[in-house]
Amino acid sequence: MGGQSRGVIIIGSGPAGYTAGLYTARALLNPLMFAGYMSGGQLMLTSDVENFPGYPQGIGGPEMMVDMREQAERFGLEVQDKNVERVDVSKRPFRVWVEGQEFSAESLIICTGAEAIWLGAKGEEDQKGRGISTCATCDGAFFRDEEIIVVGGGDSAMEEATFLTRFASKVTIIHRREVFKASKVMYERALNHPKIEIKTFRQVREWVADDSGLSGALLEDPRDGSEELINCTGAFIAIGHKPITGFLDGQLETDSDGYLVHKENTMTSVPGIFAAGDVVDKRYRQAITAAGMGCQAAIDAERWLEDQN
16 A cells, blocks of 8 residues: 555646645645656647736746646645556545555545547558657657648647747648637637648548658548648647546546536545546636636545545
């Protein structure tokens, strides 16, 4: 066993996890966080955060996560950069297994977030990391003065395309519909950018490669099946995310897309287990809303634990 039972174990990090850690640590709940191998979550892949209050000049995502972590640790949050393998939530204390070691806690706060969805087009597996990516800020600099494409129609696709114009000679946005989910400001920023072209009613049917890696994409019009070959040496897929909940093995209720469901405030279907951030939120997906929900989950956990005594 990993020592005595904790008041709370936080699974996952990012703005939700670190804020929950800050609040539970200040409440003297002796919190332990398993931050995951990629601690910090999706903001570790975000270069510039301009919309988080308190940073008038903006801040890098990784830098913000370091700040949040240090603040929570200052008040006593213990962080281990390890992945949770499985949990048992059938009775309290809840049990958590990490790298073969067992830990227990009276409450859990789950902040594991969501991960990018891939297209699954022909040739994709072969070209992952050889030209195809889901993270523009990680890999954009590899494609200086090259032609690249971005697949998607939401804010993240517009944001990635706009960011990639720093490096690429041309960026083409591929979208299977005519209507975009992106906000008006993000869409118009991409639409009016001289380096960006937008192709609607197109989807990637097959990735084309040569000896050096990705060389193009075979596009298909979903309306009539007509095809078009487009040259590109880089491609970024921005079509959405799926929540990271596999380690729960179906023990907590989710919606049809696999996101955890809140039953009362931030409590899940099992009393004493709370959830915050992108593992439950598919509407807002912002650092500020994740942090706010992490605060709520921590306060809910603290009050719930008080009621149990």
